[in-house]
Amino acid sequence: MNYRPGRIFLSAPHMGGHEKNYVQKALEDNWVGTSGPNLPGLEHDICQHTNARHAVVLNSGTAALHLALRLVGVKPGDEVLCSTFAPVASANPILYLGAIPVFVESEPDTWNMCPATLEQAIEERLKTGRKPACLLLVHLYGMPAKLNEILKVAERYAIPVVEDAAEALGSRYGGHQVGTFGRFGVFSFSGNKIITTSGGGALITEEQEAAERALYLATQAKDAALYARHAQLGYNYRLSNISAGIGRGQMEVLEMRVKQRREVFNFYRNQLQHLGFEFVAEPKNCFANRWLTTVLLDPELGKKPEDIITALEEQNIEAAPLWKPLHQQPLHQGCLYYGDGLSERLFARGLCLPSGSNLSDEDLEKVVQSLKRALA
Ligand SMILES: *Cc1c(COP(=O)(O)O)cnc(C)c1O
Numbered sequence: 001m002n003y004r005p006g007r008i009f010l011s012a013p014h015m016g017g018h019e020k021n022y023v024q025k026a027l028e029d030n031w032v033g034t035s036g037p038n039l040p041g042l043e044h045d046i047c048q049h050t051n052a053r054h055a056v057v058l059n060s061g062t063a064a065l066h067l068a069l070r071l072v073g074v075k076p077g078d079e080v081l082c083s084t085f086a087p088v089a090s091a092n093p094i095l096y097l098g099a100i101p102v103f104v105e106s107e108p109d110t111w112n113m114c115p116a117t118l119e120q121a122i123e124e125r126l127k128t129g130r131k132p133a134c135l136l137l138v139h140l141y142g143m144p145a146k147l148n149e150i151l152k153v154a155e156r157y158a159i160p161v162v163e164d165a166a167e168a169l170g171s172r173y174g175g176h177q178v179g180t181f182g183r184f185g186v187f188s189f190s191g192n193k194i195i196t197t198s199g200g201g202a203l204i205t206e207e208q209e210a211a212e213r214a215l216y217l218a219t220q221a222k223d224a225a226l227y228a229r230h231a232q233l234g235y236n237y238r239l240s241n242i243s244a245g246i247g248r249g250q251m252e253v254l255e256m257r258v259k260q261r262r263e264v265f266n267f268y269r270n271q272l273q274h275l276g277f278e279f280v281a282e283p284k285n286c287f288a289n290r291w292l293t294t295v296l297l298d299p300e301l302g303k304k305p306e307d308i309i310t311a312l313e314e315q316n317i318e319a320a321p322l323w324k325p326l327h328q329q330p331l332h333q334g335c336l337y338y339g340d341g342l343s344e345r346l347f348a349r350g351l352c353l354p355s356g357s358n359l360s361d362e363d364l365e366k367v368v369q370s371l372k373r374a375l376a
C-alpha cells in the first residue's frame with residue numbers, strides 16, 4: 001500500500017471505542033490465546049445480530065469457507081459451482097480440498113450469480129454424469145444475490161449452498177440477514193471489511209452438530225482424550241481472544257457502520273450520477289451494506305478505470321479496479337466457465353471508490369472534485 005500522510009483509503013478500519021476495553025480485560029485476565037471469554041462473546045454477538053443459531057469465530061474468512069466446504073462433504077475431484085465475479089479468496093478453499101471450481105457468471109442487476117446460468121451449468125454438468133457437490137455463492141460488495149431464485153435452483157437439484165457473505169455482513173434479503181440462507185454462511189473480519197478483528201472470520205449455521213465439528217476441525221481435531229489424540233485431519237483456524245475482543249467492540253457499532261457506508265454511497269450517487277457514473281440500484285427486497293461503492297464509467301466519457309484510479313492516486317486517494325473475474329485468472333486456466341462474459345465487461349468499465357465509514361465530509365468532497373477533474 002502506498003502510504004503517504006493524509007491518504008484517503010479505499011476501506012480503512014474504524015474503531016468504535018470499546019474495542020480497547022475488551023482487549024485490555026483480556027490482557028489483564030491473561031486470556032492471551034485461542035481461548036477466553038471474548039470468543040463465545042463474539043459468537044453470541046454474531047448470533048444476536050444475524051439471528052443465526054450457531055456461530056464459530058475463526059482466524060479468517062478463508063478458513064471459514066474451507067471448513068464450510070469440508071463440512072458439506074466436498075471431496076477431492078468434486079465439482080463446486082462458484083461465482084466468477086469474486087476475489088480469489090472465495091474460490092481458493094475449493095482448491096485446498098482438491099476439488100474443481102466451476103465458474104458461473106453474474107447477472108446485471110446485482111452483479112451476483114445469474115440463476116438461469118446456474119441452472120444451465122447444473123444441467124450441463126449432469127449431462128456429463130457429474131453432479132456438483134456444492135454451490136458457493138458470493139454477495140459481492142455487500143449486495144445480496146438473487147437468493148429466492150438461486151435457492152430454488154439449488155433445491156431442485158438438491159445441491160447444498162454455502163454463502164460467502166464476507167463482504168455482506170449486515171446486508172439483508174427479504175428482511176433476513178444474508179449468510180443465514182445457506183447451510184453455512186461465512187463472514188470476514190479482515191482489516192478492509194465493514195468491521196474488523198484485525199484479521200478473522202466466522203462461520204454461521206443452524207446445525208449444532210456442524211458448529212461443533214467446525215470448532216473441532218479448527219482446533220487441530222483434538223479428540224476427547226487426556227493425551228493429544230487425533231483421528232482426523234484438523235487445522236489451526238481458531239481466532240485469538242485478543243482479536244475477538246476487537247470484534248466485540250466492532251459488533252456494537254456494526255449497524256452504525258452500515259448506515260455510514262450507505263450514506264457514502266448516497267453521497268457519491270447524488271454527486272456523480274449525472275456525470276456519466278452509473279450506480280448499482282438496490283433491488284426491492286434487498287438491503288445492501290454498501291461495503292464498497294462501485295461505479296461504472298459511461299463509455300461516452302472515453303475513460304478507462306485505470307485512468308481514473310491513476311488520477312486519484314496522484315491526489316493521494318486510493319481507489320481499486322473491480323475484482324478480476326476468476327475464470328480469467330492464470331491460476332484457473334482451463335477451468336470450466338458458464339456465462340456470457342458480463343463480469344469481463346463490468347471489469348473493463350468499473351471501479352471501487354473510497355468507501356470507509358470514517359471518511360470525513362472533506363474527504364468525500366475531495367474525491368468528488370478529483371473525479372470531476374479526472375474527467376476534464
Ligand atoms: C475478504 C473476502 C474473503 C476472505 O476473507 P479473509 O478474512 O480475508 O480470509 C472471501 N470472500 C470474499 C468475497 C471476500 O471479500
